[in-house]
Amino acid sequence: MTDQLYQNIKENAAGIDTEGAFPEQEFKWMAAAGLLGNTIADTEKYPIKTASVLKLLKRVGNANLSVGRIYEGHINALKLIDLYGNESQKIHWFKEVKSEKKLFSVWNTQADNGIKIHDLGDGFYRLEGCKTFCSGAGWIDRPLITGELISADKKGWQMCIVPTEKVKPIAVDSSFWKPFGMRASASFKMDFTGVEIQEKDLLGQPDQYYQQPYFSGGAIRFAAVQLGGAEAVLSETQGFLRMLGRTDDPFQQARIAEMTYLVESGNSWLNQAGNNTDNWIKESNSAEKIMVYTGMARTAIAEICTRVMHLSEQCVGARGLMRPNPLERIHRDLTFYLRQPAPDATLTGIGAYVLNQEKTDDLWN
Known part of the structure; x- marks a missing residue:
């Protein structure tokens, strides 16, 4: 990711901070820079290092957390394709990313009217039900959704990738999305009822979506985006204090010092979690260890983000948390994005x- 691209996304963040907005221009820039397909390994001999993916996600999150959230969903979908897709599916979907700049995502969250995948026979399936918190909503070209497979041959929680331009329009309910932060992630409710797909659109076998350590281990990716938000808080706070000429205040110095070493400890967590994942995945019976270490990194980074925001509030006071200061938006976005599932578990x-x-x-050795 070039510095100029990063700066462009950052500068445009305030302009799309509205409910229903989507960072369309940002993803055009990212597609032109090759970022949609740069986490796809060319060969198994030269895999993409997890730590490098996390660093990229962190930097996008630093520029705009909403963009980072959607980009993380795209990378998540590509990872699932790499894990569970057959050879022809990988060739097809990866070509759509690299050559056609298709945007993918993963939509798993649902309420009572969740997704059912009805087997119609002869390789055809009909979807029924809705997904919620669908980040990117109507802008995602290839949503990877999950649902209960209803079939005489096999049952379970099935993944599928919907080719949006080849099926009936998917109903969008944006009234659901009234968030405190992350407004530009366009995380609407989507009704897939009546959408028909084919066998080739099913990804993997039933219940593979929750296969460990990949399911729980994926939490390290959203933690990377979150840490990017904490880095942005530190940067904006430091700039605000310099603007006010408060750099000689020992209390401000102490708060900035703590924010700095907290963010750096988060970087260490990310790097170590990424390296451990790549090393341990080669070992047998390592799934639980990967899950637990990822859980530690996720938990530590969430605490780091919370503490950094608190210190920033003390540094800048009410004046620094008012628009158009970017800290107001970043605080809202990061607070909302930190609300991830199952922290207690x-x-x-x-x-x-x-x-x-x-x-x-x-x-951990």
Whole structure:
């Protein structure tokens, strides 16, 4: 990601901070820069390092958390294709990304009227139901959705990728989206009832979506975007204090110092979690260890973000948290984005894992 692209996204963030907005121009810039397909490995011999993907996500999140959220969903979908797609599917979908600049995402969240995938026979399926929090909503070309497969041959939680321009229009309900922050992520409710897809659109086998460590381990990606938001808070806070000439105040110096080492510790968590994942995935019986370490990194980064925002508030006061100062938007976006599923279960899972070990020395070696 070039510095100029990063700066363009950052400068445009305030202009799209409205409900119903989508960072359309930003993704045109990113597509032109090759960022839609740059996490796809050319060969198995030269895999993409997880730490480098996390660094990229962090930098996009630093520029605009809404863009980072949508980009993380795109990368998530490509990862699932790489894990569970057959060879012809990988060739087809990866070509759509690289050559046709198609934007992918993963929509798994649903309420009572969730997705059912009805087997019609002869390789055809009909969808029924809705997904919620569909980031990118009507702008995503290839949504990867999950649902209950209703078939005589097999059952379970099935992934499928919907070719949006080849099916009936998907109903969009934007009235659902009245968020505190992340307004420009356009996370609407989508009704897939009546949409028909084919066998080739089904990804993997039923229940593979929740296969570990990939499901829980993926949390490190949204943590990377979140840490980018914390970095942005530090940068804007430092700039605000310099503008006010408050750089000689020892209390401000102490707060900035703490924010700085907190963000740097987050960078260390990201880098180590990425390297550990790549190393441990080659080992047998390593799934739980990967999940737990990812859970620690996710939890630590969430605490880092919360503390950095609190210190920033003390530094800048009410004046610094008013529009048009970017801190007002970044604080809203990061606070909202930190509300990720199952934080308590993640924390207790870490504790249970450690308590079940014979000793705590060298747990991660």
